[in-house]
Amino acid sequence: MRKLKIGILTFSDGRDFIHHEMLETNLRYQENLKLALEADGEIEVIAGTEIICTSEVAKSEGQRLREAGVDLTIFNYAIWAFPQLSVVASNFAPGPFLMFCNLHPSKCGMVGMMAASGALDQLGRTNVRLWGDIGDRDVLARVMVFIRAAGAVIRLKGLTMGIFGGRPLGMYTAVSNLDQWQKLFGIDVEHCEQYEIMRRAPEIDQIRVTKAREYLERNSAVLYNGKNLTPEIFEKQIRTYYALREIIEEKGFDFIGIKGIGDLTEYWCTVDVAEAFLNDPYDWDGPKEPIVASTEADMDGALTMQIFKHLTGAKEAVLFADVRHFDWERKVWFFSNSGTHATYFAGASSNPLENLSKVSFKPECSDYPAGGASVHHFAAPGKVTLARLARKDGKYWMAIVPGEIVRFEQELMVSLGNQVTPEWPIAFTKIDCEPESFLEKFPCNHIHGVYGDYKAELIQICELLNIEYHVFSKERPHE
Numbered sequence: 001m002r003k004l005k006i007g008i009l010t011f012s013d014g015r016d017f018i019h020h021e022m023l024e025t026n027l028r029y030q031e032n033l034k035l036a037l038e039a040d041g042e043i044e045v046i047a048g049t050e051i052i053c054t055s056e057v058a059k060s061e062g063q064r065l066r067e068a069g070v071d072l073t074i075f076n077y078a079i080w081a082f083p084q085l086s087v088v089a090s091n092f093a094p095g096p097f098l099m100f101c102n103l104h105p106s107k108c109g110m111v112g113m114m115a116a117s118g119a120l121d122q123l124g125r126t127n128v129r130l131w132g133d134i135g136d137r138d139v140l141a142r143v144m145v146f147i148r149a150a151g152a153v154i155r156l157k158g159l160t161m162g163i164f165g166g167r168p169l170g171m172y173t174a175v176s177n178l179d180q181w182q183k184l185f186g187i188d189v190e191h192c193e194q195y196e197i198m199r200r201a202p203e204i205d206q207i208r209v210t211k212a213r214e215y216l217e218r219n220s221a222v223l224y225n226g227k228n229l230t231p232e233i234f235e236k237q238i239r240t241y242y243a244l245r246e247i248i249e250e251k252g253f254d255f256i257g258i259k260g261i262g263d264l265t266e267y268w269c270t271v272d273v274a275e276a277f278l279n280d281p282y283d284w285d286g287p288k289e290p291i292v293a294s295t296e297a298d299m300d301g302a303l304t305m306q307i308f309k310h311l312t313g314a315k316e317a318v319l320f321a322d323v324r325h326f327d328w329e330r331k332v333w334f335f336s337n338s339g340t341h342a343t344y345f346a347g348a349s350s351n352p353l354e355n356l357s358k359v360s361f362k363p364e365c366s367d368y369p370a371g372g373a374s375v376h377h378f379a380a381p382g383k384v385t386l387a388r389l390a391r392k393d394g395k396y397w398m399a400i401v402p403g404e405i406v407r408f409e410q411e412l413m414v415s416l417g418n419q420v421t422p423e424w425p426i427a428f429t430k431i432d433c434e435p436e437s438f439l440e441k442f443p444c445n446h447i448h449g450v451y452g453d454y455k456a457e458l459i460q461i462c463e464l465l466n467i468e469y470h471v472f473s474k475e476r477p478h479e
Helices: 016-021 023-038 055-067 083-090 109-122 137-154 178-184 195-203 206-219 231-251 263-267 272-279 299-311 352-356 410-418 435-441 455-465
Strands: 004-011 043-047 072-077 097-101 127-131 160-164 188-192 255-258 293-295 319-327 332-336 360-363 373-376 382-392 395-405 427-431 446-451 468-471
Touching (some): 004 023, 004 083, 004 137, 083 109, 127 455, 137 455, 160 231, 188 231, 195 231, 206 231, 231 255, 231 272, 255 299, 272 293, 299 455, 455 468
Parallel strands (some): 004 072, 072 097, 160 188
Antiparallel strands (some): 319 446, 382 446
C-alpha cells in the first residue's frame, strides 16, 4: 500500500503587521510538526508553502493540497488565527481535518484552534481537536492515531468488494445493505458465480501448480490420506487460489468474500488454502500485499478486516474466526474456523518459512465431502485487537475487543483442539471481560483482528463515521 499523504496548513492573524511579526514562529512550528510526522517513515507530509493570512492564500493552499492528492489535512495553529481562513481552506483542502495547536502560554494558538473548530462544527465539516508539544511522544502518538484512523476510513472510498456465491447457511449477519455501504463507507459490491472459479482453475499452468505444491510439502506438513486429501486434490486447491487471483485482478476487486459452502465444498474442493494465502502477506511465489478474503461471503466481516488491513499498512494478515468455545478452567476462548485463517498467525513472523513450519495441511472434516486440506495451526501468542462491524436495528456499530492470544504445551493444545474440530486452526484467546457479558453483547458468530493495540484507532474510526461502539473490557466496559 502507498503511504498516506498528509497535508499541513498553518494559519495566521489576518492583520498584516501581526502576521509578519509572527511569521518565523509559524514557520518554525510548521516545520517541527512536519519533521515529527515524517520521522518514522510511515507517512508522506506535504506542508503549506505559505502561512495563511488571507482568503486568497487559504484557497490557493487548499487547492494545492487537493491537486497533490493529499488524503487528509492538519490545520495547524501556533498563534491566534482568523477563523474564516480555516473555513475557506476547508472548502478545498481534503478532509477530515485535524485541528492541532501548541500549548505555548504566551501565544493564542489554542484560542485560534477553538474558534476555527467551532466554525467547522457549525458547517458540519468533520474535524478533531488535538493539542500539545509535537515533540512529546504521547502527543505525537495521539496525532498518529487520528492519521491512521482517518486514513483507514478514507481508503475505503471507491473500493469494490467481490462476492463469490450468495448468502451462506442462512446467515443474516453475513449480508449487508448495498445502499448503506455506499452511503456510509463509499464501497461498491459486485457478485461473481463460484462456477467461474471452477471453470478457470483447470486452465492454470501445471508448472506453477507443481512448484507451489512442492514448496508447501517442503516447508509444512501436508498430511495426505489417500482419500479426501491427495496430491491431486491439494493441487486443485492451489489452482483455486490462482484462479481467484486472476478473477480479482481482472474485475478490479479490492477485497472479497467466498461462500464456499455448497457448490465448492460438495462438488469441487474446499477453499481453505486459497483463502488463507489470499489473506497472507506472502505465498509460495514471494511477498505480496494481503487480499482480504472472508469465508462464508461475510460482508461485514470482510469490511472489518479491510479496516484492519488499512490500519496495519497491509504488513500482516487479519484474523477471521468463529467464536467457537469457552474453556472455563483456563478462561480462554477458542476462536476457530476452517477457512480464512491465514498461515501468518502460526508464527506471527515476517519470515514465511517460520510460520509455515508450524502449519499442517490436514484432511478436511466430513462436513465437506469434496475434500481438500484444512490449514491447521495454533496461533502465535501476543496482544491482539479484535473487532466486528455489525448492525442493530439498521444502524452500524462496532464491537471492539482487546485481547491476548495465548499458547499452551503442544500436547495440551492438541487435546483442547480435539474437543472441537481437530482439523481446524485455533487462536486460544483471553479477553478482559466476563464470558457472559461477551456472549450477551457480541453481535455475531465471526470475529476478526490483528496483533497489536489498535483500540484507540478503532474508537476514532467510529467517531469519524458517527457510529456507536462498545469496548469489551473491564476497565472501559461501555461507550
